[in-house]
Structures are given as C-alpha cells and as structure tokens.
Amino acid sequence: MLQAPDASRGLELLRQHAAEVLVLLSDVKLPDGYGLDLLPRYKQAAPLAEVILMTAYGTIPDGVRAMKDGAFDYLTKGDSDDQLLVVVERAAEKARLQQRVADLEKKIGAQYSFESMIGHSAALAQAKKLAQRVAPTDSTVLLEGPTG
Structure with missing residues (x-):
C-alpha cells in the first residue's frame, strides 16, 4: 500500500508505481489540490487504475461530475466501512480485468x-x-491476384 500526504506526492508515487496500482483512494479536499480537478491527472498517470473519491461534504453535482470524468465511485465519509470495503474490492476486480x-x-x-x-x-x-x-x-479493401 502506498500513501501520500498531498496530491503532488501522490501523483509522483502514482507515476512511479502505475503498473502496480489497482485502486487509488483520494480525498476530494487535499492540501494542494481538489480531487475532482485531479481526477484526469490520476487517470493519465495510471490509466488502468480505478479511482475512488471520498469527501465529507459530498454534493450530487460533484458526484455526477466525478463519475462522468471516470471515477469508479464517489463516496461520502462516515458511510459504512463495509461499504468502502465492498467498493474497493469491486474496483480492484475491475482493474484486474482491465489489466488482463x-x-x-x-x-x-x-x-x-x-x-x-x-x-x-x-x-x-x-x-x-x-x-x-x-x-x-x-x-x-479488396485484394486480387493469383493464388498459390
């Protein structure tokens, strides 16, 4: 498991280990960025990885935007830990299939x-x-000519 305290270090780690990363779990509010704005950069750095965005202040428009921009899911913090585990497992399975x-x-x-x-x-x-x-x-295209 890789961890980073902010977006810039997270993107650096992601670029270094893109082939190994199946699931990226990111907060929406980061010290040096906004997770929704960073989503395309996450996907560019690791195209086969699935991104799950988490926030304490989720809104429906942000959730819709996240999904349209390629997030696997958009979760509100404080929801059940069991839900998070299920979503991460589903995202990892999808990423494994994409790699295959x-x-x-x-x-x-x-x-x-x-x-x-x-x-x-x-x-x-x-x-x-x-x-x-x-x-x-x-x-x-039609190919013609003698056989043999």
Missing part, C-alpha cells in the same frame, strides 16, 4: 502485426506498404 484485457490485446497485437509477416519479396513489401496505409481507416 490490455495484456491479451498486447499479445494478440504482436501476433498479428505487420512485423510478424514473413517474406521479403517486392510484391509482399508493396502489399504490406498498402495495408499499412489503409489499416487505420474504416475502408473496405
């Missing part, structure tokens, strides 16, 4: 990348170059 998906996408991407193509003929190089140009688009 990212790992699988990385493996599949490497398997089906242009770099994995075998061959060095001029025709293959030309086809590969054309495929790289159209790959980022939503265009339909």
